[in-house]
Amino acid sequence: MEVVAELSVCTYTKATTRLHSSQLSISSTHLSYLRRRAFRPITRPRDARITCSVTSDQVQAPIAVQAEGPKTKNDCYGVFCLTYDLKAEEETKAWKKTINISVSGAAGMISNHLLFKLASGEVFGPDQPIALKLLGSERSFQALEGVAMELEDSLFPLLREVKIGINPYEVFQDAEWALLIGAKPRGPGMERAGLLDINGQIFAEQGKALNAVASPNVKVIVVGNPCNTNALICLKNAPKIPAKNFHALTRLDENRAKCQLALKAGVFYDKVSNMTIWGNHSTTQVPDFLNARINGLPVKEVIKDHKWLEEEFTEKVQKRGGVLIQKWGRSSAASTAVSIADAMKSLVTPTPKGDWFSSGVYTTGNPYGIAEDLVFSMPCRSKPCLRKFKRILQGDGDYELVKDVIFDDYLLKRINKTEAELLAEKRCVAHLTGEGVAFCDLPEDTMLPGEM
Amino acid sequence: MEVVAELSVCTYTKATTRLHSSQLSISSTHLSYLRRRAFRPITRPRDARITCSVTSDQVQAPIAVQAEGPKTKNDCYGVFCLTYDLKAEEETKAWKKTINISVSGAAGMISNHLLFKLASGEVFGPDQPIALKLLGSERSFQALEGVAMELEDSLFPLLREVKIGINPYEVFQDAEWALLIGAKPRGPGMERAGLLDINGQIFAEQGKALNAVASPNVKVIVVGNPCNTNALICLKNAPKIPAKNFHALTRLDENRAKCQLALKAGVFYDKVSNMTIWGNHSTTQVPDFLNARINGLPVKEVIKDHKWLEEEFTEKVQKRGGVLIQKWGRSSAASTAVSIADAMKSLVTPTPKGDWFSSGVYTTGNPYGIAEDLVFSMPCRSKPCLRKFKRILQGDGDYELVKDVIFDDYLLKRINKTEAELLAEKRCVAHLTGEGVAFCDLPEDTMLPGEM
Numbered sequence: 001m002e003v004v005a006e007l008s009v010c011t012y013t014k015a016t017t018r019l020h021s022s023q024l025s026i027s028s029t030h031l032s033y034l035r036r037r038a039f040r041p042i043t044r045p046r047d048a049r050i051t052c053s054v055t056s057d058q059v060q061a062p063i064a065v066q067a068e069g070p071k072t073k074n075d076c077y078g079v080f081c082l083t084y085d086l087k088a089e090e091e092t093k094a095w096k097k098t099i100n101i102s103v104s105g106a107a108g109m110i111s112n113h114l115l116f117k118l119a120s121g122e123v124f125g126p127d128q129p130i131a132l133k134l135l136g137s138e139r140s141f142q143a144l145e146g147v148a149m150e151l152e153d154s155l156f157p158l159l160r161e162v163k164i165g166i167n168p169y170e171v172f173q174d175a176e177w178a179l180l181i182g183a184k185p186r187g188p189g190m191e192r193a194g195l196l197d198i199n200g201q202i203f204a205e206q207g208k209a210l211n212a213v214a215s216p217n218v219k220v221i222v223v224g225n226p227c228n229t230n231a232l233i234c235l236k237n238a239p240k241i242p243a244k245n246f247h248a249l250t251r252l253d254e255n256r257a258k259c260q261l262a263l264k265a266g267v268f269y270d271k272v273s274n275m276t277i278w279g280n281h282s283t284t285q286v287p288d289f290l291n292a293r294i295n296g297l298p299v300k301e302v303i304k305d306h307k308w309l310e311e312e313f314t315e316k317v318q319k320r321g322g323v324l325i326q327k328w329g330r331s332s333a334a335s336t337a338v339s340i341a342d343a344m345k346s347l348v349t350p351t352p353k354g355d356w357f358s359s360g361v362y363t364t365g366n367p368y369g370i371a372e373d374l375v376f377s378m379p380c381r382s383k384p385c386l387r388k389f390k391r392i393l394q395g396d397g398d399y400e401l402v403k404d405v406i407f408d409d410y411l412l413k414r415i416n417k418t419e420a421e422l423l424a425e426k427r428c429v430a431h432l433t434g435e436g437v438a439f440c441d442l443p444e445d446t447m448l449p450g451e452m
Numbered sequence: 453m454e455v456v457a458e459l460s461v462c463t464y465t466k467a468t469t470r471l472h473s474s475q476l477s478i479s480s481t482h483l484s485y486l487r488r489r490a491f492r493p494i495t496r497p498r499d500a501r502i503t504c505s506v507t508s509d510q511v512q513a514p515i516a517v518q519a520e521g522p523k524t525k526n527d528c529y530g531v532f533c534l535t536y537d538l539k540a541e542e543e544t545k546a547w548k549k550t551i552n553i554s555v556s557g558a559a560g561m562i563s564n565h566l567l568f569k570l571a572s573g574e575v576f577g578p579d580q581p582i583a584l585k586l587l588g589s590e591r592s593f594q595a596l597e598g599v600a601m602e603l604e605d606s607l608f609p610l611l612r613e614v615k616i617g618i619n620p621y622e623v624f625q626d627a628e629w630a631l632l633i634g635a636k637p638r639g640p641g642m643e644r645a646g647l648l649d650i651n652g653q654i655f656a657e658q659g660k661a662l663n664a665v666a667s668p669n670v671k672v673i674v675v676g677n678p679c680n681t682n683a684l685i686c687l688k689n690a691p692k693i694p695a696k697n698f699h700a701l702t703r704l705d706e707n708r709a710k711c712q713l714a715l716k717a718g719v720f721y722d723k724v725s726n727m728t729i730w731g732n733h734s735t736t737q738v739p740d741f742l743n744a745r746i747n748g749l750p751v752k753e754v755i756k757d758h759k760w761l762e763e764e765f766t767e768k769v770q771k772r773g774g775v776l777i778q779k780w781g782r783s784s785a786a787s788t789a790v791s792i793a794d795a796m797k798s799l800v801t802p803t804p805k806g807d808w809f810s811s812g813v814y815t816t817g818n819p820y821g822i823a824e825d826l827v828f829s830m831p832c833r834s835k836p837c838l839r840k841f842k843r844i845l846q847g848d849g850d851y852e853l854v855k856d857v858i859f860d861d862y863l864l865k866r867i868n869k870t871e872a873e874l875l876a877e878k879r880c881v882a883h884l885t886g887e888g889v890a891f892c893d894l895p896e897d898t899m900l901p902g903e904m
Contacts, residue, residue, distance in 0.1 A: 079715050107780075113565065116786050122572060146780025150787040152711050153704065153772065155721050155794075252605065259604050263531050269607050320605065328559075328598025334568050335602040342607075 077148040080162040098129040098160050100215070102175035104206065105182025105224065106134035106164070107143035109330070113337030114179070115147065119156040123344045131161035135171040135182065168209035175214040179340060180206060180234065183224025192447065193428050193440040196226060200432040203230040207237030216240060219397050221247045221343055223336070225451055227281050228360050229425040231375040235362065236433040244398075248360025250277040250285065250377040251346075252332070252339035257287040257317045261294060264313070265302050271295045276379040276405070277358040279418025280425075282446035285377065286414040287317050291405045310410065321450025331450055348395045350384040356402045357381075367403055370415070374422045379405060421446060529600040532614040550581040550612050552667070554627035556658065557634025557676065558586035558616070559595035561782065565789030566631070567599065571608040575796045583613035587623040587634065620661035627666040631792060632658060632686070635676025644899065645880050645892040648678060652884040655682040659689030668692060671849050673699045673795060675788070677903055679733050680812050681877040683827040687814065688885040696850075700812025702729040702737065702829040703798075704784070704791035709739040709769045713746060716765070717754050723747045728831040728857070729810040731870025732877075734898035737829065738866045739769050743857045762862065773902025783902055800847045802836040808854045809833075819855055822867070826874045831857060873898060 101118060103111055115132060117123065124130060132151070136144040144164040151162050165171045172178060183199045186192075203222070210218060218241055222231035227248040235246040254277050262269040274293045278286035289309045294302040303309060324332045346357040360377040363370050370376055379402040382395030407415075421442075426433070428440040553570060555563055567584060569575065576582060584603070588596040596616040603614050617623045624630060635651045655674070662670060670693055674683035679700040687698040706729050714721040726745045730738035741761045746754040755761060776784045798809040812829040815822050822828055831854040834847030859867075873894075878885070880892040 079711055079721055112786055113568065116565065116790065117568075117572070120569070120574060120790075122574065142779045143781060146776050149772070149776055149779065150784055152721075153708050153784070153787040154790040155707050155710060156790075157722050255607050256605050258607060259531055262534065266534055268534050269531055269604075270609050320601070324598050324601055327594045327601065329595060332602055332605070334564055335605040338568065338572075338606040338608075 077145070077152075077162045077164055079152045080148075080160070096128050098131050099124060099176050100131045100133065100174050101177045101179065102133040102135065102172045102214070103179045103181060104135040104168070104171075105180075107136045107140035107147060108181060109333035110181050110223065110336045110340070112147065113334050114181070114340055115151065116154065117337060117341050119151060119154065119159040121156075121158045123341050124348065126158070129158050129160045131163070132159065133161075133163045133171045133173070133175065134165070135168055136164065136166055137182075138166055141166060168206050169213055172206070172209050172218075173213045175210070175218050177344070178206075178210055178214060178218055178220045179223065180220065180230070181223040181340075183230070186447070192226070192442050192445055196229060196425060196428050196440075197432075197438075199224060199226070199230055200233045200429045203234045204237045204432045207234035210234070211238035211240050214241070217242070217245065217397075219245050219247070219347065221249055221340060222360075223249045223340060225281070225447070226425065228279075228375045228377070228422055229429055231360060232373075232426065233429055233432045235375070236435075243362040243364065246362060246375065247343065248281060248375050248377065249336075249340060249343060250281050250358050250360050251343040252336050253277045253281065253285055253287065253317060253377075254358040255335070255339050255342065256320045257292075257313075260313060260316045260320075261289070261292060261299060261303070264305070264308065265294050265299075267294060273352075273355045274379075275358065276356070277377045278411075278415050279377055280422050280446070281360060281377065281448070282418075282421065283318055283448060284414075284418035284421045284446055285314075285318070285448075286411065286418055287314050288405075288411060289313060290408055290411050291379070319449055321448055323450075325450045346380075346395070347382050347397050347399060349382065350395055351381040355381075359399070361399070361401075366401055368401075368405070368407075368415075371419055371423060374419070374426065376419070376422060378402075529597070529604075529614045529616055531604045532600075532612070548580050550583050551576060551628050552583045552585065552626045553629045553631065554585040554587065554624045554666070555631045555633060556587040556620070556623075557632075559588045559592035559599060560633060561785035562633050562675065562788045562792070564599065565786050566633070566792055567603065568606065569789060569793050571603060571606065571611040573608075573610045575793050576610075576800065578610070581610050581612045583615070584611065585613075585615045585623045585625070585627065586617070587620055588616065588618055589634075590618055593618060620658050621665055624658070624661045624670075625665045627662065627670050629796070630658075630662055630666060630670055630672045631675065632672065632682070633675040633792075635682065638899070644678070644894050644897055648681060648877060648880050648892075649884075649890075651676060651678070651682055652685045652881045655686045656689045656884045659686035662686070663690035663692050666693070669694070669697065669849075671697050671699070671796075671799065673701055673792060674812075675701045675792060677733070677899070678877065680731075680827045680829070680874055681881055683812060684825075684878060685881055685884045687827070688887075695814040695816065698814060698827065699795065700733060700827050700829065701788075701792060701795060702733050702810050702812050703795040704788050705729045705733065705737055705739065705769060705829075706810040707787070707791050707794065708772045709744075709765075712765060712768045712772075713741070713744060713751060713755070716757070716760065717746050717751075719746060725804075725807045726831075727810065728808070729829045730863075730867050731829055732874050732898070733812065733829065733900070734870075734873065735770055735900060736866075736870035736873045736898055737766075737770070737900075738863065738870055739766050740857075740863060741765060742860055742863050743831070771901055773900055775902075777902045798832075798847070799834050799849050799851060801834065802847055803833040807833075811851070813851070813853075818853055820853075820857070820859075820867075823871055823875060826871070826878065828871070828874060830854075 103115065105111055118130060121128065134144055134147065148162050148164050151159060163171065183202065186195045210220065220234060222234060224230055231246045231248040235243045254275050257277065258272040258275050259269050261272050272292065272294050274291055276288040276291055278288055289299045292299045300306060321332055343359060351357065356379040358377050359380050360375050361380065363374045363376045364372040366378060380399040381402055383398040383400060385394065385396040424442050428438055428442065430436045430438045555567065557563055570582060586596055586599065600614050600616050603611060615623065635654065638647045662672065672686060674686060676682055683698045683700040687695045706727050709729065710724040710727050711721050713724050724744065724746050726743055728740040728743055730740055741751045744751045752758060773784055795811060803809065808831040810829050811832050812827050813832065815826045815828045816824040818830060832851040833854055835850040835852060837846065837848040876894050880890055880894065882888045882890045
């Protein structure tokens with residue numbers, strides 16, 4: 001791990017060795033804290049409990065304290081409506097402030113993998129409690145209940161709250177991470193422009209909701225396609241949130257590219273580093289074999305078959321999803337969820353020395369000469385910081401663009417093509433970004449095989 | 453954590469700080485070691501590679517060394533056929549011997565959750581490499597390839613080998629864990645006796661295969677239903693493997709029971725302990741509220757509604773799977789996978805002081821007076837041991853039955869009923885356990901709702 005000379009103190013986790021009353025009262029808008037505080041078991045810890053409308057038929061009448069009023073159906077789910085024992089928590093002195101994670105498309109298959117990974121502590125570590133706020137639709141509400149029931153039955157010690165709902169203004173409340181997975185699939189005969197418009201409206205609405213109710217420094221990862229332009233729409237509708245906090249997921253492409261290079265070179269995949277995906281999460285994307293390294297050496301020095309690199313490699317990365325659908329009969333939910341967890345971990349842990357990761361991020365101010373005001377996949381490094389009390393090096397959720405990359409004509413030509421596509425997509429959604437009348441001249445279908 | 457006075461050194465993991473040549477030659481039957489040894493990169497570490505028939509069209513011609521001969525298609529998959537860099541591994545000095553895990557029903561939804569949990573290090577920890585050997589059927593072989601591809605694309609650093617196949621004698625080779633998830637679902641109009649016979653034949657065959665090729669101390673967890681009797685059939689066909697190594701999964705029932713008690717008592721689920729599921733994984737199972745504890749107190753002292761405990765609690769636990777199917781439209785794959793991981797973790801980590809967990813295990817020698825020679829869910833504690841070099845307390849994969857449990861008439865009556873059912877199931881499969889002619893007099897359908 002690289003220890004950078006100038007370390008800031010993490011602004012993101014706000015780690016505390018214990019929860020003080022003063023801190024509780026500061027976050028006065030945070031319902032769960034109020035609830036915990038209200039029921040903080042001082043004299044009768046064992047009797048402290050709280051009723052919840054979802055389970056009111058099951059729970060004993062409260063003995064010590066009453067809930068602060070009737071809750072809406074979506075405020076909490078089942079066992080997660082119950083008091084978490086704050087006193088015992090304080091005794092461990094290790095718990096940190098709960099991280100609020102909102103997830104859209106929460107009843108879908110990608111989420112079904114991702115939520116259980118998050119709840120098990122895989123992303124934020126074994127001493128970091130989390131709350132999951134799940135956004136579904138009217139149609140998927142029962143399935144959301146099923147997901148919440150399975151989360152109950154899993155007894156994850158780190159999972160302190162689960163909330164389900166269909167209103168983003170409720171579900172995104174106080175979100176510190178928003179994982180926007182849900183999107184409408186493309187219907188039969190629908191053009192990419194039509195898909196951009198339908199999903200763009202969803203992401204415009206979700207951007208407004210994040211702007212209104214999420215944590216002002218919320219990190220947003222857009223997975224629903226077309227994810228780059230959806231992320232652009234989302235950030236344009238959330239002016240209070242820093243534009244650099246919005247990500248479009250290209251990590252699965254990066255992971256697949258690393259695996260294909262490993263296969264070709266005959267090395268295990270952990271030997272491949274510095275893999276950039278440039279541009280759009282579409283068939284114009286550019287897996288960059290010029291800057292990537294194998295065992296620390298430039299790929300072109302290790303893989304002598306340059307024809308394969310130029311003509312087959314990119315296609316192998318892009319066709320992976322389609323081949324998977326043929327083999328497996330479903331899209332790649334598990335590995336997509338892994339790549340979302342990877343993307344989050346990359347932001348909250350220090351990037352290994354000399355390496356980087358790819359993410360679709362806001363281009364304004366980029367050092368590569370890429371057109372500004374787009375969401376474009378580029379090489380990133382997390383910004384390390386020191387956790388205040390424990391002196392542990394970690395990422396703070398923020399990142400910086402990598403400067404020491406090289407370009408050749410071949411790479412630039414392909415970057416220009418994916419840039420042109422993203423500019424065209426942007427013109428298609430001008431009505432959703434507040435930039436006037438949309439004009440759509442997308443030349444071809446560039447959806448990745450196996451994705452909707 | 454309880455530190456027991458007499459600690460043995462772990463026999464299970466055989467942890468080593470590094471792999472010595474001498475150790476490699478000892479495990480001479482272990483193909484992967486031979487392969488690694490053969491390609492151990494001494495003078496030209498970067499060039500060492502190995503071809504694999506699956507990917508021979510993709511991989512460069514080998515430079516330094518040749519593979520030791522043509523491999524069968526099922527011997528390894530894709531990137532997992534490639535040399536793992538043993539030299540770098542030695543430099544870290546932290547890796548342990550790879551654990552071989554075989555999984556049947558590997559193309560199904562439960563496995564789709566479980567395999568990614570195992571590969572991420574959730575069960576065996578962040579410094580424990582694993583190998584996954586996946587058993588499917590002719591029909592599911594393509595889906596198995598899809599699973600292997602998604603595992604490739606996930607770049608799990610701990611996942612050193614993936615093998616797929618349809619022959620248990622190949623897939624169970626050297627298995628140290630066998631997770632038997634695959635089973636035939638019940639067809640329309642099929643009686644439980646018919647299901648017992650069809651699945652019993654599968655588990656008899658798999659028991660023979662384990663006996664022939666698995667590690668002699670393999671731990672076997674049977675998930676496919678009817679899991680208790682399947683586990684009994686399996687162990688009867690594997691006389692070389694200790695009978696106590698076979699488990700029938702009742703951990704999901706235990707987890708659900710804990711959650712329902714927490715809901716009723718109005719406490720978070722981490723306050724419920726000492727939860728036993730007695731008997732069969734069927735509707736005759738006995739979730740034991742007499743011995744269970746909430747905040748360290750007997751459940752009956754905390755939940756005063758004893759009528760609910762006697763008349764509703766068990767039903768709530770058992771109907772959970774059925775309700776989930778209604779809500780979610782699928783069976784509970786994610787929480788089942790969590791419970792399998794829980795069951796494994798319980799065996800390889802020390803059981804917290806005073807607590808226990810449930811598993812369907814062999815009854816011979818049990819202290820409760822339950823009929824011998826059955827697989828019956830009972831309260832277990834893992835056996836702690838010290839890891840040789842690192843002095844870390846862990847479970848060694850073995851367990852002992854808990855002695856300090858109490859019984860009352862109500863509990864005994866119900867235990868007798870589930871015992872009678874398991875004795876009847878055993879008579880149904882006498883032809884598969886080598887005990888003569890089967891005689892089937894199962895009185896009623898006791899499959900749990902939501903399970904096949």
